[in-house]
Amino acid sequence: MTVAGVSSEASAHVASLKPPHFVLEDIVRPNILSLQPYRCARDDYQDGILLDANENSLGHALPAGSSIPHQDRVDHTATPINGAGPSDALNLHRYPDPSLYGIKSRLASMRNLPGEDHVFLGVGSDEILDLIQRIVAAPGKDAIAICPPTYGMYSVCAAVNDVAVVKVPLRVEDGDFSLQVDQLIETLREHPNVKIVFLCSPGNPTGTLLSLRDVRRILDEPSYKGLVVVDEAYIDFAEEEIRMGVRGKEPVSAVELVKEYKNLLVTQTLSKAYGLAGIRLGIAYSQPALIQLMNNTKAPYNISVPTAHLSSLALSDAGLKKMRENVRTLISSRNWLVENLATIPGTGDILGGNDANFVLVQILDAPKTSGGKPDNARAGMLYKRMAEERALVVRNRSSDLGCLGCLRITVGTEEENERCIELMRQLLVKGEWS
Ligand SMILES: Cc1ncc(COP(=O)(O)O)c(C=O)c1O
Structure with a gap:
């Protein structure tokens, strides 16, 4: 069975990716694979007299003269982003336009990926970490693997979804915090119900980048048929050090590997380096069929208009410079x-x-x-x-x-x-x- 909504070009592209032992359709829950995504008229038509979505045709009801408060930091005096406040420039009475101000294509080109079909946007990366578990891990049956000490939400989502958690600690001696790859692979062999390995790079609370060589070893391991998720909430700090010339030139982000591997999903966020934790924008990069499954599974319009608008400003040339x-x-x-x-x-x-x-x-x-x-x-x-x-x-x-x-x-x-x-x-x- 193929995933509804994936173009034939994208399917052909994915067929050329590594590793040969990974078949997405084999690990996705059957109910998700056969899901008919929620569709609305706006998917087909975005312009004209829009009487399709039960929005409020009179516009929003924010008090006249309201402004979007703009704060660099919490203790600054709020100053409006524009003097006028939110007129209807953002069309707040409408559901978000599916193009979301072109954020996905911007992110794809920033990351040298073929197109926006490699990009998913979530309500923070937390939504993505939960969604991916719901897509592949069957409640009461499957498991995820984590490498403690690590970010707590992988286990919280697993508990909510009734998914077991298998732990393979990082090498903790002297605060090294690197992956114990042999031990991880051995554990994955013993637990064939593990559908996702969650890696955090740089880790929280370890603050430590994982080696991409280690990540490749897990992606290439033929006995492991599941997905690898690399959570890169803090990657922009290490990437800036490359630009500063204080870290060598070797890439640090696993997004580099998305062009090569179909069993990889990388998450990033605007919450940290971009200073936009309040708007809740998380990003996932992966092969198009998995991105499509995430789109099919998420709630409609998960990214709000203000979030999309502010994200597009953050990802503009001027926004990136400031970040x-x-x-x-x-x-x-x-x-x-x-x-x-x-x-x-x-x-x-x-x-x-x-x-x-x-x-x-x-x-x-x-x-x-x-x-x-x-x-x-x-x-x-x-x-x-x-x-x-x-x-x-x-x-x-x-x-x-x-x-x-x-x-x-x-x-x-x-x-x-x-x-x-x-x-x-x-x-x-x-x-x-x-
Ligand atoms: C490692 C890690 N991943 C994900 C998140 C959640 O990020 P977001 O704000 O994008 O949901 C955090 C937040 O602290 C984090 O430390």
Whole structure:
């Protein structure tokens, strides 16, 4: 059976991709494969007198003079994106146009993919991580594989979908956080019901890029017939370092491999480097038949008009320039944080590769000079006191595998970073060890 909606050119293209042992139709749930997607008149006609979708023909009911508040950061004074506010320029009373301001074709060309049939847009990457499980993993029967420590939503979605979770830890010694590929492949052989392997690169909370050579080994493994999902929510930080000339020229994103492999799906997001967590735009890159299945399965019009509009601005040349400037600032602030955390006697090692916009730091039970060891109780105490007494909130990851005594600190503004270091120094050093 073929997937409804996939062009013959796309099918021919996919037939030429690796690996030969992967057959999409064999792993997709039969009810999804035979799904007749929701169709509306707007799929066929977008212009004219539109009396097809039960929209409100009078327009939106936002108060006159309302504006879309524009904030670079939460503590800035809101200034309107345009003086006039949302007139009907965005046609808010209409459901989103299927072309979504050309975002998909823009993303495809930014990533050197053949076309927009390789791109799916979700309500954040979280929607995509859930959707892909619903498409291939049968509740009560199938499983996913994850490599802890990793992003928590893979397991949450699995629990919601009644899908089992098989765990193959990353190599955690010395905060290395690389894949244990042999062990992963062995485990996949033992669990043929695993339909998706979720990899996170750079990882959360590890901040560490996975090697594309390792990812290829899993994609090429003939005994594994399922999909590989690479979650690249933080990839823009490592890619900017390539442009800056501080990381060599080797590609870091698995999107490179989408042109080669049909068993790969890569997710990215506008929530991190682009600073647009509030608009919820996630991206998936994969072969057209899988993208089509995702389109067939998602709720109609999942991407709102304001989200599509703001995304198109973010992906314009000027938007990309601004994103890259911000990413460079965050990278230099991250390096500053790393240097300064090391000067606090109560902190231990910084774990992982520091390839994202956060730092994973060990909190010790005694100063380094007295042989202090990473300590969960101390990390928990520091986390709580920072939040409750000084209103500075970081993340306590000390119970994650390989993250003993660790706090995860998001890179803030220069001022926020200085405050964070000062506060940790105060609480950890100045007579606060009891
Ligand atoms: C690794 C990882 N993947 C996905 C997400 C979710 O991103 P989005 O905002 O696109 O749903 C996050 C958010 O923190 C994340 O850390």
